[in-house]
Amino acid sequence: MLLINLIQDSSAYDSGYTIGYSIGKYLPFIILVVIAIFLFRYFKNKK
Secondary structure, three states: OHHHHHHHOOHHHHHHHHHHHHHHHHHHHHHHHHHHHHHHHHHHHHO
8 A cells, every 4th residue: 555655646646647637638729720720721722
């Protein structure tokens, strides 16, 4: 039990949580921008 507490309290656990939170926060916006770019190129080349 002590080992689990040491792993969870380490800085690696905190940085992994921060990275996951950042990816989850910005990933939807990045996906929307990529979809918008592909749609723009598709309709631009359709003419």
